[in-house]
Amino acid sequence: MQIKRLGSAIIVSGPSGVGKSTVCGKVRSRMPELKFSISCTTRQPREGEVDGVHYYFISKDEFEKRIANNEFIEYARVFDNIYGTLAGEVIGRVKAGEDVFLDIDVQGALQIQAAAEQNELLKKVCEFVMLAPPSLEILEQRLRSRASDSAEQIEMRLAKARSELSFYKKYNYVVINDDLETAAADVESIIRSQRSRTDHLPEDFLQ
């Protein structure tokens, strides 16, 4: 007998230099069953990229039509291309009981929060996790240790990071990335704990 619960959408973001990709990669290797959300993009597929696996590759016209149709919970224009996440992608998966993982920047996460405010199901299933450095000083050290960046670039990144971190109260969870294994285990416990949420249970779970 399997109880059919709603899955969760776990949105992880954090400023440049916080180690988001590394933590998300570690979470992925700890939880191989976890599905990553598949984004739409207007850019051309690269060698080896498969439609519906790496991205949904759609035309610019199609993308703009869907933006106008309010189908994206977040999107961003990057140079000549657009990238975004369809509401239907997240809703379909959580309804099927799957957990969806979104590794996304702070601007995207704030867009998803705004979308979730308008949709009861998204509101119930979206959990926002901010990855934060142990201190701003440590973040600064990490950014400065990237030899490739100029002093000016570092200042800009740091200012942006400060500004992004200032939104932390809009997130349900703040995970401090002091130690990689601990941070990944913290994110894993957040994802796993959502599976026991009362409001993810079907009404008739106890018959």
Add this chain to the structure above:
Amino acid sequence: MQIKRLGSAIIVSGPSGVGKSTVCGKVRSRMPELKFSISCTTRQPREGEVDGVHYYFISKDEFEKRIANNEFIEYARVFDNIYGTLAGEVIGRVKAGEDVFLDIDVQGALQIQAAAEQNELLKKVCEFVMLAPPSLEILEQRLRSRASDSAEQIEMRLAKARSELSFYKKYNYVVINDDLETAAADVESIIRSQRSRTDHLPEDFLQ
């Protein structure tokens, strides 16, 4: 640099036959750092019981005075004795950043919910977990397999269990005890995930 977060109070309850003691014991062995809440009681200490370790042993007069003073988040009269949990016990520990584990019946958990409604800090730190059977049928089988109980006793227990489970929506989490290890790991993830809650962070965590 250690960020000083608030701890959590995790209240686990569930009906007779659900395996609450076994699951809580397993959680305890998985998380040796977890503090159990220490109750007050008016009964006499038994051989080997230490005041302030197993219970706070207090007189009946003292207990009644503290009830009148609204110091308990829950208490119960069992025959001639009273047992209860002091608000100060939980508040002191979570303020010190400790997680407190309360293994308590449904009546006690509902009392704690009512107390938490009146207290901002308790509201923030208390999380309620209902342990539930995979189905009512399985619970009935478990209760019937206890050879020592009469048919009438089993019916009474089952009716009580049904009534207790009906409060599940008042709990933040419902953990299904189908497999002991899985249920204990679910409870552990709930406890661990609380440590990353944004509202448990101090205002000045990022300096």
